[in-house]
Each structure stands twice: as structure tokens, then as C-alpha cells.
Amino acid sequence: MFAVDFKNPLNELTKDDLYVSLEAALEERYENINEIISGTESKKKRKSSESLRKEFNLDKWGTLNKILKQNKHFELEDIERIEDGKIKMHFFKDDQHFKVNPEFFRNYLKFLNLESIIKMFNLCDFNKIVEIGCGYGSKLLEIPKSIKELKNFQLIGLDISDNGLEIANYFAAKYRFNLTTHKFNFRKENIEKLKLENSLLLSNYALHYHKSFTLSNIKDFIASGIVAGIHFEPCPKLISTLRNKNYAKLCVKYIQHNDYTSNISDAFMDAKKTNIIKLQISEKIYGNGLLPGSLITWQKV
């Protein structure tokens, strides 16, 4: 049995962290919240491989990689701290809005990934863990760090961003983790070409950058050798089931406005219907801002 050496941040939440209202929660985060609420927001954003490369490779991970190159003594937590900033964040859970420390949501996702990986070991066999859209490896590199039995486990990181992968490789070498990376654009390339036999696939806020995500993407995962998956992704159909209808509507509007893929959960349900996977979708929809996510796990039949 594996032991996870990582605290569940949900245990830290208290009533004192509650926001007084949804508006108060979002006001601090979105300058244009009134426009989003009233639907008068200016034109919809369009995502493309080029805009995604600019957003992540140049702007986000490019800036972090420059900082890392000037500060070679930095640890991965230093880079995460810079990404998270200092301002408290919004966290949505069970129809309530909390004000949390900047690192809270990252830690929540790390905990969820670690816990789900351990559960997956009891459900199927795999000998590698692949993260699609791994960024700079924040979640992926937490695995060998926090589960000592997995210190040498084979990890594979896929991302469109050279800078993200460079940071991940830098820290994997520093900590002697077993990581390989591939620059990979899931909008243009088929995952089937990668050698992923007997892998567990992870994704954290990445699949929604697909132009559209369908049953055929899941068939491609399986054809590449992936045997199971753990995904934390925003899914409008599931979000629409939230009791807090105002929040749900805003989230769906926000997803449409940002041109994020809206059919991730449908694709997994289609795969279940065609009997190629066993599927579990958590009823909990937690997250920050207007992009709460759902935990989706599956195993190849």
C-alpha cells in the first residue's frame, strides 16, 4: 500500500473564509464581472494553436523560465509561488464561495491527483504516468515527491510549450526523477504516434483547450496504449447541474466566451456507452473563479 505525504487542503477551510456573496467573490478576480453577468462583454475570444503557444509558451511559462534561468538555486515551489502570486483566491465548493490562500487550489488539485493515482493502482495495471498539457510539471513532479514508492516511476510530460517542458526537465534532473517530455500539440497531432503502452493518463485543466473533444479522442488514447485516465476538467453539462444556478450560468457563459471546449464529459459518457471504458464521474464540482472542474476517472474495458 502506498502512502501519500501531502496534506488535504480542504481540511483547512473554515466558515471564516466564506465570502458574503458570489459578486463579492468574483469582483476581486474579474475586472469585467458586470459585463460577464449582463452578457454585454465584448467579442468572444478565439483560441488557436498560435494563441495557445503565445499564452503559455511566451507569456506564462516563458516568463517563469526566464526567472528560473536567472535564479538557478530556485526550487519548483519557488516557481509555483511566483505563478500563484500573493492575492487571495476564490474557491467554489458545495454551493459556497471561499476566500483562500493563493496556493490553496494548486494544492487541492495535487492532493486529488495523488489520491486518485493511489486508487487507480487498485483498479488496473500501469507502469507509466503521462500528463497531457503538463505545463512545467507542477502536478506531475509532485507524484515522485509525495509518494516515496513512486520516486523512480516513469513519468511522461506532453505540452505545446517548450518553456514549460524545459522547466519540468530542469527540476526532474535536479531531483533525479524519471521524466521524459515530448513537445506535442493535441490540436494538430495524434497521440497514437507516441509510445504510451500501459500508461495512466492525467490531465488538469488541459483538455478544454481542444478544439473539440470527442469519443474519437478517447479511442486515440486507448490506441496509443493508455489504459486509464484521471482528469480534472471544466464540463459545462455537469456545471449546469449545480444548485447555484446563477453561478452555473455565469460559468457556462465564461467557458463559451473563452472558446473552451464544452463537451469533455459527453465524450467520456459516449465512450462508456460504447463499452470501451468503465467510467466514474465525481458529483463534486469544485474550483476557482468561473472555471470549476469535475474529476473524471476511467479504465479501459
Ligand SMILES: C[S@@+](CC[C@H](N)C(=O)[O-])C[C@H]1O[C@@H](n2cnc3c(N)ncnc32)[C@H](O)[C@@H]1O
Ligand atoms: C492551465 S495549464 C495547466 C498546466 C498543468 N496541467 C497544471 O495543472 O499545472 C494548460 C496547459 O495546457 C497546455 N496546452 C494548451 N493547448 C495545448 C495543445 N494544443 N497541445 C498541448 N498542450 C496544450 C498549455 O501549454 C498549458 O501548459
